[in-house]
Structure formats: structure tokens, C-alpha cells
Amino acid sequence: MKRRAFVGALGLGAAATLAGCRQEAANCAEGASSTNTGKVINWTMVTTWPKNFQGLGESAELLAQTINQLSGGRMKVTVMGAGDLVPALQVFDTVASGTAQMGHGASYYWKGKLPVAPIFSAVPFGLNAQEMNGWLYQGGGLELWQELYQPLGLIPMPAGNSGVQMAGWFNKEINSLDDIQGLKMRIPGLGGEVFKRAGGTPELIPGAELFAALERGRIDATEWVGPYNDLAFGLHKAAKYYYYPGWHEPGTTLEAIINQQAFAALPSDLQAIVKAACTIANYDTLSFFTRKNNEALTELTEKHKVVLKKLPSDVLQRFEALSHEVVEELADSDAFARRVYQSYQQYKQQVSSWHQVSERAFYDLRG
Numbered sequence: 239m240k241r242r243a244f245v246g247a248l249g250l251g252a253a254a255t256l257a258g259c260r261q262e263a264a265n266c267a268e269g270a271s272s273t274n275t276g277k278v279i280n281w282t283m284v285t286t287w288p289k290n291f292q293g294l295g296e297s298a299e300l301l302a303q304t305i306n307q308l309s310g311g312r313m314k315v316t317v318m319g320a321g322d323l324v325p326a327l328q329v330f331d332t333v334a335s336g337t338a339q340m341g342h343g344a345s346y347y348w349k350g351k352l353p354v355a356p357i358f359s360a361v362p363f364g365l366n367a368q369e370m371n372g373w374l375y376q377g378g379g380l381e382l383w384q385e386l387y388q389p390l391g392l393i394p395m396p397a398g399n400s401g402v403q404m405a406g407w408f409n410k411e412i413n414s415l416d417d418i419q420g421l422k423m424r425i426p427g428l429g430g431e432v433f434k435r436a437g438g439t440p441e442l443i444p445g446a447e448l449f450a451a452l453e454r455g456r457i458d459a460t461e462w463v464g465p466y467n468d469l470a471f472g473l474h475k476a477a478k479y480y481y482y483p484g485w486h487e488p489g490t491t492l493e494a495i496i497n498q499q500a501f502a503a504l505p506s507d508l509q510a511i512v513k514a515a516c517t518i519a520n521y522d523t524l525s526f527f528t529r530k531n532n533e534a535l536t537e538l539t540e541k542h543k544v545v546l547k548k549l550p551s552d553v554l555q556r557f558e559a560l561s562h563e564v565v566e567e568l569a570d571s572d573a574f575a576r577r578v579y580q581s582y583q584q585y586k587q588q589v590s591s592w593h594q595v596s597e598r599a600f601y602d603l604r605g
């Protein structure tokens with residue numbers, strides 16, 4: 239990831255002020271008195287991704303580097319890949335306990351502990367990246383997310399977005415719902431439940447094992463992320479058909495989680511820097527994926543002759559109906575889940591009306 243990408247993202251406003259703050263730390267009145275001790279604050283960031291993993295792991299690195307840079311060296315965040323300090327799925331507990339001060343991953347990994355958590359990462363047929371940001375930053379979503387994690391000693395922040403993902407790789411053509419019946423596909427989260435209700439067999443397989451599972455026929459299909467990440471995994475060598483759209487993950491938000499006590503111990507200007515760095519990582523990751531996916535898709539279709547296809551409309555219609563059913567059931571699970579669902583749904587209805595006459599109308603016009 240190029241350093242100048244951060245600089246571009248600094249145009250977000252507050253961060254530009256922070257850059258100035260870094261250069262003239264002594265002049266930044268708020269918090270300055272408690273920060274001039276000369277002692278570097280060392281934080282460990284544990285992640286659900288392997289170290290320097292394409293795309294997602296790069297997002298974690300970008301976040302750490304941004305904090306280090308904006309703090310002018312007063313903070314040093316060190317990234318630990320999945321398995322370096324703890325396995326991927328122990329990231330949440332490790333940060334909650336204070337063993338690490340910070341984590342990077344996605345909230346749908348904590349579904350077993352917090353069933354409503356996936357709504358803050360990806361909802362099938364839900365909000366896209368732009369809309370997720372609107373809900374989280376301006377529509378009350380982030381406050382609800384923070385309320386959910388608060389009793390566990392964690393502060394969540396959006397810290398990356400993949401954009402619309404791809405439906406996935408299939409070793410045979412999908413021509414109708416009949417082709418979904420009994421199909422073994424790696425597809426996690428709420429999308430996996432939808433796939434199951436449509437007659438498929440969802441499998442949970444860690445990313446690192448995907449290629450072998452698909453190549454050896456343990457599964458018939460897999461979703462992963464999008465062209466950039468999928469190309470890096472070599473999934474085109476294991477399956478011929480690449481389907482869109484990513485109905486199950488329309489704008490997956492990555493998360494930073496921060497230990498509450500560690501955050502409270504920071505002077506206020508460094509707290510602001512950590513928050514601003516998460517926002518920068520959130521937008522810069524989306525920009526990064528948008529460019530890389532575009533390049534990778536061209537390589538997949540032109541160089542590797544991948545067959546790019548859209549899922550049939552009867553399949554998508556069935557998935558959509560089942561998605562509403564699955565999310566409704568989640569909303570019925572408890573009072574807090576109902577609040578999150580209502581906030582999300584209300585925002586979705588409003589933004590959908592606006593996007594009909596703005597984004598959709600413009601895409602239809604532009605092609």
C-alpha cells in the first residue's frame with residue numbers, strides 16, 4: 239500500500255488537522271500536557287488475517303501505519319497476523335482481556351457470541367459500502383455497535399470495506415434453483431443460512447484451505463471476497479465459473495476493536511488520532527479494493543479465460559426472499575437485535591429511495 243494513499247485520504251478534513259497536530263504537537267492544546275512525557279505508547283494489533291494477507295491484511299497494516307504516522311512516533315502499533323500471537327477467532331477475547339490493545343477483523347466472526355454482530359459487517363441484500371458508511375457514521379449504526387460491544391470492554395470502529403463481493407466460484411454452471419440443491423459451498427454467516435434454506439449445503443472452511451477444498455472436490459463452490467483476493471488465492475485454477483453479484487456480502491465492513499481501558503489511558507489527541515486512522519483505513523481500503531478488483535477481473539477474464547456469469551434471476555429472487563426471512567428471525571431473537579434491525583431497515587428504506595433517483599439512475603444512464 240502506497241504511502242500517498244494515506245495522504246489522499248487525509249483530505250477527509252479532521253485528519254488534515256491531525257497531521258498539523260503531529261507536526262506541532264506542543265501547540266495542540268487539548269491533551270498536549272499529558273503527552274509530552276517522551277514515552278512511546280506501544281500497542282499490539284491482533285488480526286483475523288494472516289500477516290500481510292492481500293487486501294484484508296493490507297488494511298490492518300494501513301491502519302497501524304496511519305496511527306504510527308499521525309502520532310508522530312508517540313504511538314507504535316505492531317500488527318500480529320492470525321496465528322502469530324493468537325488464532326484468528328480469538329482476536330475478540332484477546333483484545334477484550336487487554337492482552338492486545340487492538341484488533342482488526344470483521345464483526346460477523348463473533349456471531350456465536352453476539353448473534354446480531356453480523357449486521358455491522360454484511361447483510362445479504364443489505365446496504366452497500368457507501369450506504370453502510372452512511373448508516374454507521376450518520377444513521378446511528380455506530381452508536382448501536384458500540385452499545386453492543388460496551389459490556390465486553392471493547393470499542394468497535396469501521397476500519398475497511400471490501401465493496402460488493404462476488405457470488406463466488408463454481409465448478410459447474412448454475413442455470414436454476416435445481417442446480418443449488420445439495421451443492422456444497424463454502425459460504426459463512428447469514429449468507430450461509432440463506433444458502434442452506436435454498437437447498438444448498440453451506441460449509442465453513444478457513445480461507446487458507448479454500449483452494450485445496452475446491453480443487454479436490456470437497457466442495458463444489460466457494461465465495462471468498464472479490465477478484466483481487468480471489469486471484470491471489472488462485473481460485474480460478476480450481477473452478478471455471480465466476481458468478482456475480484455478491485448478494486450475500488454487498489459491502490462488508492471490516493472492524494477495528496479497541497480495548498476500552500487502553501483507549502481511556504490515551505491522551506485525548508491520540509484518541510482522536512486512533513479514531514481518525516480507523517476512518518482513513520475504512521475509506522482507503524475501499525478505494526484500494528475498487529482499483530485492484532477492476533484490474534484483477536480483467537486479468538481473470540482475459541488472461542485466465544475465466545467464465546464470468548450472473549446468477550439466474552430465479553436463484554437471486556429465492557435468495558432475496560430467504561434473506562429477509564433469516565434477518566427477520568435474527569431481529570426477533572432479543573430486544574437489542576430488534577433495535578439494531580429497526581435502525582438498519584429504516585435507514586435502508588430511506589437510502590434506497592434516494593439511491594433510486596441518484597446512484598441507480600446514474601448507473602443506468604452511464605452504463
Ligand code: CA
Binds near residue numbers: 403461462487
Ligand atoms: Ca466473503
